[in-house]
Amino acid sequence: MNSRLSLWSLGIHLVLWYCHLPAEAQVKRVVPGLVVEPRSLDVDVGLDVTFNCKWVGYQPRAVSWTKKGNSTVLSNTNQLHLKSVSQSDAGQYMCKALVPRIIAEKAVTLTVNGPPVVSGDSVQYAVRGETGEVKCYAAGSPPPDRILWAWKDEAVPERYTVEQSKVHTLGGAVLSTLIINSVTEADFQSPFNCTAWNAYGPSTMTIALEETVHSSSFLHVAKACVSDSRSRRADVGGFGAVFGGG
Numbered sequence: 001m002n003s004r005l006s007l008w009s010l011g012i013h014l015v016l017w018y019c020h021l022p023a024e025a026q027v028k029r030v031v032p033g034l035v036v037e038p039r040s041l042d043v044d045v046g047l048d049v050t051f052n053c054k055w056v057g058y059q060p061r062a063v064s065w066t067k068k069g070n071s072t073v074l075s076n077t078n079q080l081h082l083k084s085v086s087q088s089d090a091g092q093y094m095c096k097a098l099v100p101r102i103i104a105e106k107a108v109t110l111t112v113n114g115p116p117v118v119s120g121d122s123v124q125y126a127v128r129g130e131t132g133e134v135k136c137y138a139a140g141s142p143p144p145d146r147i148l149w150a151w152k153d154e155a156v157p158e159r160y161t162v163e164q165s166k167v168h169t170l171g172g173a174v175l176s177t178l179i180i181n182s183v184t185e186a187d188f189q190s191p192f193n194c195t196a197w198n199a200y201g202p203s204t205m206t207i208a209l210e211e212t213v214h215s216s217s218f219l220h221v222a223k224a225c226v227s228d229s230r231s232r233r234a235d236v237g238g239f240g241a242v243f244g245g246g
């Protein structure tokens with residue numbers, strides 16, 4: 001009788017002990033989720049950068065890093081290393097992780113500080129005797145605070161009406177337009193320099209003006225490639241275009 005009771009009691013204890021385990025495990029269980037550290041980085045050009053991506057609660061089966069807008073896989077480990085970053089590395093990076101039955105994605109933002117990035121068509125077109133335009137775009141972090149046009153070393157010709165240059169934002173970049181009132185042969189012979197400045201210094205782009213015979217050939221002026229790698233908006237208020245500043 002006693003031994004039967006003891007066995008019964010032992011059995012109950014075993015059942016209680018067994019049931020207790022998963023309950024305790026449940027208390028300690030972390031809510032699974034994708035964590036990327038740091039969430040964003042703001043570094044100077046030339047530095048090395050590392051982002052970490054991990055799935056809290058599980059070891060993910062697969063991790064992949066890509067840059068937003070580009071399907072090339074940059075890393076298949078938890079870490080994304082970028083060596084000696086340049087402004088072209090700025091943008092959003094995506095970490096994608098796969099755990100059983102779940103795929104999750106998280107984005108991190110990389111900001112690269114350095115001299116402005118000046119872009120535009122290196123060859124632009126104008127018709128002799130007509131009004132011509134030379135355009136350049138400036139973007140970057142920090143945003144450019146002035147854009148200067150330079151052409152030859154001689155005095156500023158009257159027909160260069162730089163004060164009429166249009167300057168406005170376009171996807172975080174600034175467009176600067178030099179207007180030539182009446183294009184002459186000399187404009188096709190010397191290149192134009194578009195120079196943008198910020199706290200890190202200047203960046204220059206040299207643009208050659210080529211002659212087209214018919215106005216319809218202005219269609220040749222292709223849309224400039226504007227880097228939209230940054231979300232920060234340039235402050236237009238501080239802009240001024242100055243001619244002959246070379």
Ligand SMILES: *[C@@H]1O[C@H](CO)[C@@H](O)[C@H](O)[C@H]1NC(C)=O
Nearest residue numbers: 066067069070071072073074
């Ligand atoms: C995508 O990224 C790779 C590696 O960085 C680069 O070589 C390639 O040019 C990029 N493609 C586009 C369309 O930007």
Ligand SMILES: *[C@@H]1O[C@H](CO)[C@@H](O)[C@H](O)[C@H]1NC(C)=O
Nearest residue numbers: 150151152153193204206246
């Ligand atoms: C234009 O830029 C080039 C290259 O940076 C430089 O050699 C040249 O002196 C510049 N011209 C003017 C007029 O500033």
